[in-house]
Amino acid sequence: MRYLEAGKRHRVRFALNGRAVEGEAEPRLLLSDFLRQHLGAFGTHVGCEHGSCGACTVRLDGKAVRSCLLYAVQIDGKAVATVEGLAKPDGLNPLQAALRKHHGLQCGFCTPGILMSLSQLRDEEPNADEARIRDVLSGHICRCTGYHGIVQAALDVFGKD
Amino acid sequence: MKPAAFDYARPDNLDEALALLADRGAGARICAGGQSLGAMMNMRLATPDILIDIAGLQELKAIAIMDGVLEVGAAVTQDELWRWPELADRQPLLAQMLPWIGHYQTRQRGTVCGSLAHADPSSELPLALALLAGDVVLRSQRGRRVVGAGDFQTGMMATAVAADEMIVAARFPLAQPGSTSAFHEVAQRHGDFAIVAVAAVGNENGVRLGVGGVADVPGVIDLTWPVADTTLNDFAWALGGADDQHATARYRRQLVRRIGKRVIEEVSDALS
Numbered sequence: 290m291r292y293l294e295a296g297k298r299h300r301v302r303f304a305l306n307g308r309a310v311e312g313e314a315e316p317r318l319l320l321s322d323f324l325r326q327h328l329g330a331f332g333t334h335v336g337c338e339h340g341s342c343g344a345c346t347v348r349l350d351g352k353a354v355r356s357c358l359l360y361a362v363q364i365d366g367k368a369v370a371t372v373e374g375l376a377k378p379d380g381l382n383p384l385q386a387a388l389r390k391h392h393g394l395q396c397g398f399c400t401p402g403i404l405m406s407l408s409q410l411r412d413e414e415p416n417a418d419e420a421r422i423r424d425v426l427s428g429h430i431c432r433c434t435g436y437h438g439i440v441q442a443a444l445d446v447f448g449k450d
Numbered sequence: 451m452k453p454a455a456f457d458y459a460r461p462d463n464l465d466e467a468l469a470l471l472a473d474r475g476a477g478a479r480i481c482a483g484g485q486s487l488g489a490m491m492n493m494r495l496a497t498p499d500i501l502i503d504i505a506g507l508q509e510l511k512a513i514a515i516m517d518g519v520l521e522v523g524a525a526v527t528q529d530e531l532w533r534w535p536e537l538a539d540r541q542p543l544l545a546q547m548l549p550w551i552g553h554y555q556t557r558q559r560g561t562v563c564g565s566l567a568h569a570d571p572s573s574e575l576p577l578a579l580a581l582l583a584g585d586v587v588l589r590s591q592r593g594r595r596v597v598g599a600g601d602f603q604t605g606m607m608a609t610a611v612a613a614d615e616m617i618v619a620a621r622f623p624l625a626q627p628g629s630t631s632a633f634h635e636v637a638q639r640h641g642d643f644a645i646v647a648v649a650a651v652g653n654e655n656g657v658r659l660g661v662g663g664v665a666d667v668p669g670v671i672d673l674t675w676p677v678a679d680t681t682l683n684d685f686a687w688a689l690g691g692a693d694d695q696h697a698t699a700r701y702r703r704q705l706v707r708r709i710g711k712r713v714i715e716e717v718s719d720a721l722s
Contacts, residue, residue: 290459290460290461290462290466291458291459291460292457292458292459292460293457293458293459294457295455295456295457295458295499296455315455316455316456316457316458316501317452317453317454317455317456319452319453319492322452337451338451338452338492339451339488339489339492339493340485340488340489340552340556341489341642343553343555346555352558352559353554353555353558354555354556354558354559355485355488355555355556355559357451357488357492358484358485358488358489358492358556358559359484359488359559360458360501362458363458363503363505406554406555410554424549424554424640425553425554427553427554427639427640427641428552428553428554428555428556428641
């Protein structure tokens with residue numbers, strides 16, 4: 290059994306966007322805060338901190354999940370993907386490019402979380418239809434776009450295989 | 451919006467988890483997906499001394515059919531059950547209800563049994579368990595007991611689970627031949643807490659209707675064909691909903707009548 294005492298920092302090793310990283314965390318430290326405040330990975334945004342808004346969504350072992358509802362100590366030995374890992378040296382990934390083309394973002398606060406959800410959906414269901422895309426997007430609050438541009442961007446990328 | 455300090459334990463097997471529960475009792479909370487408990491802890495509505503993380507316990511990850519029931523282990527996520535290939539055939543009501551639980555992102559962590567343990571009056575799985583008259587399997591170092599849905603949920607976010615006990619599985623009776631089901635809910639945003647959720651299972655003899663989101667616990671009623679509008683109205687009043695920040699009691703009664711009629715018609719149409 291692994292037993293980690295409150296108030297003490299414990300070693301956490303995991304893969305962040307394919308790169309081995311490590312840090313120290315008390316059990317109560319949220320993964321979202323661990324990424325931002327301990328590892329300087331500010332791409333993951335923090336909104337409601339109770340799992341409702343979707344801004345902090347990251348991929349844990351491939352699955353899009355809320356990083357504000359995970360503790361840093363829970364990801365020891367696992368793989369986390371954040372928005373920083375999406376673009377390649379030669380440019381934006383297709384989802385990012387489509388969001389730009391279709392004005393799928395304005396202030397950009399919700400965008401990293403939306404990208405992580407859509408990236409899982411694209412990996413697993415590349416031909417997802419608009420209803421499925423909207424179902425996945427319902428887990429994200431965007432106060433700028435009215436969602437139309439986001440849906441159009443996704444439709445530009447999905448169903449092309 | 452940060453949780454208070456807690457010890458974190460990740461037991462290697464169920465026996466270790468039960469030993470910790472016996473030792474730490476009321477100060478301990480089981481965490482499987484943490485999608486409700488984590489939010490409660492961030493808001494300091496829950497401040498456990500120790501979190502016992504059972505998400506990785508293989509012995510709680512099974513989805514199995516036995517003796518006419520579908521048994522779902524305590525570490526099975528809502529998404530895993532939804533993706534289980536036999537679900538739509540064996541218990542279509544669950545296949546209909548699961549996409550309404552939270553969001554894509556929370557269903558991939560949140561567990562079926564965790565939702566039952568949380569026992570939110572507006573959540574879908576307690577309604578499914580009540581409507582289908584399922585059971586919850588509890589374990590502690592003292593032993594094992596099986597509690598029926600009616601005795602399990604004792605009030606708003608309150609259950610029969612004792613301080614040294616934990617849910618190890620939920621049991622949903624399989625769909626009967628010749629029966630059909632329907633589900634619908636109204637929420638402010640898809641995936642938000644339901645203002646009213648209504649599920650129905652029927653056959654040629656009658657229809658069983660369940661309502662979540664109105665009373666402290668799901669309300670269930672058995673009706674015979676044909677179902678009169680006045681019967682639905684009486685049931686809507688009998689549930690005794692209250693005004694809150696999401697909706698008035700009057701609006702909830704109206705939703706029970708409207709959605710109730712809709713799901714009953716869906717069941718009746720599917721049977722004819």
